[in-house]
Amino acid sequence: MLQLLYKYLILHNRASVPGVGVFYIKRNSARLDFANKIFLAPTLQINFKSDTSGADNKIYTFISKEQKIDEAEAKGRYNNFANKLKETLVENNSVDLPGIGVLTQNAEGQLFFKATVEVNDYFPPVTAERVIRENSEHQILVGDLNRTNKQMKEVLVDDVADASRSKDYWWIFAIALGLIGIATIVYYYLHNGSLK
DSSP states (O other): OHHHHHHHHHHHSEEEETTTEEEEEEEEOOEEETTTTEEEOOEEEEEEEEOOSOOOHHHHHHHHHHHTOOHHHHHHHHHHHHHHHHHHHHHHSEEEETTTEEEEEOTTOOEEEEESSOGGGGSOOEEOOOOOOTTOOOEEEETTEEEEHHHHHHHHHHHHHHHHHHHTTHHHHHHHHHHHHHHHHHHHHHHHOSOO
16 A cells, blocks of 8 residues: 555655554756856655545545445555554654655654655766857857857957057157147247246
């Protein structure tokens, strides 16, 4: 019966056991760890919530189809499984559910669940290194035009070269301003004759 519970849990992301609680699967999306340059896979985590309400009727239909029995007999078998699970919890204070986890009970009767299989172990992180290909040509959308990276490099290098040429002649303006300043001082001395 445990295999059917596990199969139902995987297929429906939720399986309730009457008088014990509800096992459910929590999905966490994939993440990018930018600092360590890795992608972390999406994770599935089996959790448990203590709930003494009865099982949903869908699980009885599922068990009857899987074991090819009528639904009343499936309900009886599943309830027997749930009762044995509760008895084992009372006697041993813990139950090992292979493929799901370990269910433990403390002295006050509270139930705690620890998943045994970490799904993350099956999906290791993937490195996310940036790949730079120096001499490969690819398309780039520039405004509404499709250009290649080589065409854009030529355009950008020409613009940089033009800008650097205009910067090369700054010293001519500095010399011209210096000559105008010296000519003004000479003109002043020639017309006034002295500093007084």
